[in-house]
Amino acid sequence: MPPLTPRPFTRRRPAIRPPGWKPLILVLLWPVLLAAPAWADGHGEPAAQAGAAVQRGQYIFRATGGCGCHTDTPNKGPFLAGGRAIRTPFGTFFGTNITPHAQTGLGKWKEADFVRAMTQGVAPDGSHYFPVFPYTSFTRMTREDLADLWAYLRSVPPVKRANKPHDLGFPFNLRMGAWFWKWWNFRPGSYRPAADQPPDWNRGAYLSRALGHCGECHTPRGLMGAPVAAMRYAGSEDGPEGELAPNITPHRTTGIGEWTLNDMVWFLETGLKADGDDTQGLMSEMIENGYTHLSEADRRAIAVYLRSLPPINNALIRKNKAE
Numbered sequence: 029m030p031p032l033t034p035r036p037f038t039r040r041r042p043a044i045r046p047p048g049w050k051p052l053i054l055v056l057l058w059p060v061l062l063a064a065p066a067w068a069d070g071h072g073e074p075a076a077q078a079g080a081a082v083q084r085g086q087y088i089f090r091a092t093g094g095c096g097c098h099t100d101t102p103n104k105g106p107f108l109a110g111g112r113a114i115r116t117p118f119g120t121f122f123g124t125n126i127t128p129h130a131q132t133g134l135g136k137w138k139e140a141d142f143v144r145a146m147t148q149g150v151a152p153d154g155s156h157y158f159p160v161f162p163y164t165s166f167t168r169m170t171r172e173d174l175a176d177l178w179a180y181l182r183s184v185p186p187v188k189r190a191n192k193p194h195d196l197g198f199p200f201n202l203r204m205g206a207w208f209w210k211w212w213n214f215r216p217g218s219y220r221p222a223a224d225q226p227p228d229w230n231r232g233a234y235l236s237r238a239l240g241h242c243g244e245c246h247t248p249r250g251l252m253g254a255p256v257a258a259m260r261y262a263g264s265e266d267g268p269e270g271e272l273a274p275n276i277t278p279h280r281t282t283g284i285g286e287w288t289l290n291d292m293v294w295f296l297e298t299g300l301k302a303d304g305d306d307t308q309g310l311m312s313e314m315i316e317n318g319y320t321h322l323s324e325a326d327r328r329a330i331a332v333y334l335r336s337l338p339p340i341n342n343a344l345i346r347k348n349k350a351e
């Protein structure tokens with residue numbers, strides 16, 4: 029306990045203390061001392077626990093890249109209030125409002141609704157989400173990380189902004205299509221650590237595959253719009269917003285095989301590539317709002333995991349230039 033009186037005074041204290049000051053303080057403090065544990069039980073601890081969950085949740089949020097599709101950054105839209113157009117070969121999706129606004133956001137959702145949406149791609153009303161919402165990756169998140177992320181999302185300012193309907197071509201405009209797609213392509217499942225790999229590799233795999241969802245952009249998609257497993261991280265000419273997402277396997281000529289581990293860690297921190305160029309578009313947003321805030325150890329773990337991938341020979345052509 030800190031001294032009740034400043035030190036100089038304590039030192040100059042007379043040898044014989046005036047009687048009775050200790051009991052007096054005790055008497056004065058008694059109600060406070062009695063009430064303190066009850067107050068802590070009633071408010072302090074849960075509040076502190078909730079605060080800690082929000083903080084952990086913010087870290088998870090950043091590990092996902094900052095959920096950039098839910099903020100209309102190009103038009104300076106409010107944080108996480110949706111409306112961002114995401115162009116894909118299947119049509120244009122609009123990121124939804126995920127602030128806790130009761131009518132236009134997730135205000136009425138329960139934690140269980142959130143967990144179901146993230147891990148099974150099912151909305152509270154039972155309808156199915158299109159895989160542009162990367163539940164295909166988030167399904168691997170741990171229950172604890174989901175709870176923390178939910179705590180964080182509850183803590184952001186609610187914004188009133190109605191969602192825009194997606195603008196999709198046939199047959200993707202049919203919600204049934206989302207159901208069919210899932211039935212065909214999607215199996216919910218958690219991340220299971222590989223027993224034969226060290227902890228940093230497993231952490232990196234979890235960060236990349238469950239949270240950072242790198243493969244959602246960097247893996248090419250087949251006709252059905254599902255990432256092609258055999259081409260994981262080999263790059264995609266049709267990334268979101270029509271951007272090319274490069275081959276990030278360690279292939280020497282078509283991937284990033286020339287990058288060192290440190291190049292990768294540095295890139296995730298600064299957005300500067302091994303050749304000194306800075307990254308553009310969505311990737312720079314993901315770094316700025318997300319990956320740069322990760323601990324050095326976590327960025328390194330991602331790099332360790334990526335360096336261990338099988339190199340895939342996949343040269344990509346920037347369509348907008350080639351066409």
Ligand code: HEC
Nearest residue numbers: 236240241242245267271272273274276301307308310311
């Ligand atoms: C929302 C889509 C998206 C996600 C998610 C994403 N990326 Fe990217 N990434 C891109 C795009 C687009 C580019 C190209 C940017 C450019 O041209 O400057 C890129 C570029 C890169 C590059 C530069 C490669 C090169 O050859 O220049 C690396 C490395 C990279 N991403 C790694 C990652 C990692 C690791 C993750 C996950 C932790 C990740 N990305 C998640 C879209 C994404």
